[in-house]
Amino acid sequence: MRVESFLLESARRFPAKTALVAGPQRLSYEELAQRASAFAAHLASKGLQRGDRVVIFLQNSPEAVTAVFGTLLAGGIFSVVNPGTKSDKLAYILNHCAAKVLVTEPRLQAIAHDARERAPAVATTVVAPFNFQPAALPNPGIDLDVAMIVYTSGSTGFPKGVTMTHANIVAAATSITTYLESKESDVVLSVLPLAFDYGLYQALMCAKVGATLILEKSFTYPAVVLEKLKNERVTGFPLVPTLAAMLLQMKHLTPGMFPDLRYLTNTAAALPRAHIERLRDLFPQAKLYSMYGLTECKRCTYLPPEQLAIRPESVGIAIPGTEAYVVDEQGERVPPGTTGELVIRGAHVMKCYWNDDAATSRVLKSGPYPWEKVLHTGDLFRTDTEGFLYFVSRKDDIIKTRGEKVSPKEVENVLYELAGIREAAVIGVPDPLLGMAIKAIVAAEEGVTERDVIRHCAARLEDFMVPSIVEFRGQLPKSENGKIARKELAAA
Amino acid sequence: MKHDISLAVRRFIGENFLFRDDGDAITHDASLLDAGIIDSTGVLELVCFLETTFGIEVQDDEMLPENLDSIRAIANYVDRKLDPRKKLELVA
Numbered sequence: 001m002r003v004e005s006f007l008l009e010s011a012r013r014f015p016a017k018t019a020l021v022a023g024p025q026r027l028s029y030e031e032l033a034q035r036a037s038a039f040a041a042h043l044a045s046k047g048l049q050r051g052d053r054v055v056i057f058l059q060n061s062p063e064a065v066t067a068v069f070g071t072l073l074a075g076g077i078f079s080v081v082n083p084g085t086k087s088d089k090l091a092y093i094l095n096h097c098a099a100k101v102l103v104t105e106p107r108l109q110a111i112a113h114d115a116r117e118r119a120p121a122v123a124t125t126v127v128a129p130f131n132f133q134p135a136a137l138p139n140p141g142i143d144l145d146v147a148m149i150v151y152t153s154g155s156t157g158f159p160k161g162v163t164m165t166h167a168n169i170v171a172a173a174t175s176i177t178t179y180l181e182s183k184e185s186d187v188v189l190s191v192l193p194l195a196f197d198y199g200l201y202q203a204l205m206c207a208k209v210g211a212t213l214i215l216e217k218s219f220t221y222p223a224v225v226l227e228k229l230k231n232e233r234v235t236g237f238p239l240v241p242t243l244a245a246m247l248l249q250m251k252h253l254t255p256g257m258f259p260d261l262r263y264l265t266n267t268a269a270a271l272p273r274a275h276i277e278r279l280r281d282l283f284p285q286a287k288l289y290s291m292y293g294l295t296e297c298k299r300c301t302y303l304p305p306e307q308l309a310i311r312p313e314s315v316g317i318a319i320p321g322t323e324a325y326v327v328d329e330q331g332e333r334v335p336p337g338t339t340g341e342l343v344i345r346g347a348h349v350m351k352c353y354w355n356d357d358a359a360t361s362r363v364l365k366s367g368p369y370p371w372e373k374v375l376h377t378g379d380l381f382r383t384d385t386e387g388f389l390y391f392v393s394r395k396d397d398i399i400k401t402r403g404e405k406v407s408p409k410e411v412e413n414v415l416y417e418l419a420g421i422r423e424a425a426v427i428g429v430p431d432p433l434l435g436m437a438i439k440a441i442v443a444a445e446e447g448v449t450e451r452d453v454i455r456h457c458a459a460r461l462e463d464f465m466v467p468s469i470v471e472f473r474g475q476l477p478k479s480e481n482g483k484i485a486r487k488e489l490a491a492a
Numbered sequence: 493m494k495h496d497i498s499l500a501v502r503r504f505i506g507e508n509f510l511f512r513d514d515g516d517a518i519t520h521d522a523s524l525l526d527a528g529i530i531d532s533t534g535v536l537e538l539v540c541f542l543e544t545t546f547g548i549e550v551q552d553d554e555m556l557p558e559n560l561d562s563i564r565a566i567a568n569y570v571d572r573k574l575d576p577r578k579k580l581e582l583v584a
Contacts, residue, residue, distance in 0.1 A: 083528075242533075
């Protein structure tokens with residue numbers, strides 16, 4: 001099965017049902033499928049071939065969802081890029097995957113234009129809103145074809161392209177909708193960007209089961225979102241810890257205000273215990289799913305909601321149809337209580353990092369069968385005697401802030417581009433709202449100010465990567481071989 | 493009064509979200525959200541600034557684009573909150 005058949009099948013079964021609500025727009029399944037087909041026809045008319053890459057640089061909108069399904073209908077591979085991305089990084093991504101098409105919107109056109117100037121492979125720019133006519137399309141391919149590339153922060157400082165086939169996505173979406181017990185009567189409200197796989201899968205999984213997606217651009221105005229939660233009788237509300245913290249800051253919430261809400265999900269980082277308790281008070285009838293995952297396999301584990309009171313610190317068990325286990329340095333499974341690396345096995349594990357064999361071979365290693373690869377997550381875990389998993393720490397330096405992954409190296413690379421910076425290190429410091437706040441520690445020439453540093457970063461990095469704290473030092477601590485000792489700074 | 497509020501808000505946005513000395517680049521009615529100037533944590537910083545600078549209390553249900561999404565909207569909103577007569581009218 002291919003991913004676009006989620007949409008086509010729901011359009012056949014429930015043509016008049018609302019598929020998508022975004023701002024004032026409401027689209028039925030039939031309308032969404034028609035728009036996606038018309039978008040596909042336009043790509044085909046521009047010469048898009050099977051396997052060509054289409055970069056979607058849009059805010060959350062009906063056009064973004066249309067472009068995702070439309071690209072697949074045309075046999076292409078899509079990559080959704082965060083609309084906060086600046087032109088240098090967008091150009092890097094366009095070149096890295098040799099994108100043939102860039103899809104954008106007027107608000108982002110200046111950045112898109114600047115990036116495209118430096119990306120010679122891009123043959124076509126499509127600007128939303130779309131007004132295309134459907135046309136007959138050839139068979140787009142089979143489920144072993146690549147469907148998408150998700151760019152994710154890498155510890156080297158350059159984003160890596162997680163490469164997923166249709167079969168990978170169908171496996172992940174099937175597993176997740178199984179444990180969430182998703183159904184066509186569900187109404188899911190998502191404020192998560194479609195560039196984040198957690199946000200993207202809300203759209204894919206709603207299409208799969210024929211549910212309705214309420215797609216918001218952001219959680220900037222919580223009162224507006226909560227009004228929708230109520231009026232649209234939302235049954236599913238995916239969160240990350242920062243969203244939960246913002247929600248719980250609202251003073252006018254009372255238990256039972258949202259009687260239709262069937263479940264809440266949390267991923268990206270663990271919820272503080274106090275927040276779990278307050279969410280349970282506010283949404284007494286809703287199941288709360290604590291989950292854990294990596295873009296490289298979409299999702300690794302979930303904690304069955306009834307276990308939350310028994311083991312609130314656990315991230316649970318492998319998602320249905322997959323396996324998650326802890327190994328030692330030699331790759332051997334370890335007994336309960338022993339810390340080791342988490343390994344993931346299943347049809348949801350990515351095929352590779354796009355065009356990066358070295359990085360791929362560091363995380364995809366031989367599995368039990370000669371043809372199989374398993375995912376070494378780089379995260380340290382242990383299990384309890386009943387097999388429930390507990391996150392211990394990461395093996396690398398990636399910082400989790402606002403539910404996003406930030407590579408210190410990526411921020412440091414940008415800091416070094418600022419004249420007057422001699423040394424720079426970036427660490428995460430605990431923050432009640434953000435999870436971790438980004439802190440830059442720099443050794444700089446006289447005259448460089450905190451504002452200079454932040455302004456420089458804000459012009460080059462997505463907002464969540466911009467340091468909120470800057471500390472100046474005469475010099476930074478070094479390891480024996482002369483490298484800046486980031487771990488030492490983080491521990492201080 | 494409204495003019496003073498606008499100036500202060502413009503300066504705050506310029507310094508904190510645009511990282512420039514002034515907010516001249518933004519027009520009075522431009523949507524701060526659409527222009528990518530403010531995001532979900534930015535709006536919390538803005539509310540905190542308004543509360544401490546003008547001594548008002550922003551209620552959850554007042555955190556709406558109608559009140560906060562442009563410099564003009566913010567100035568009008570703060571002005572209403574500060575003027576007791578207008579406040580009475582609002583309540584009535």
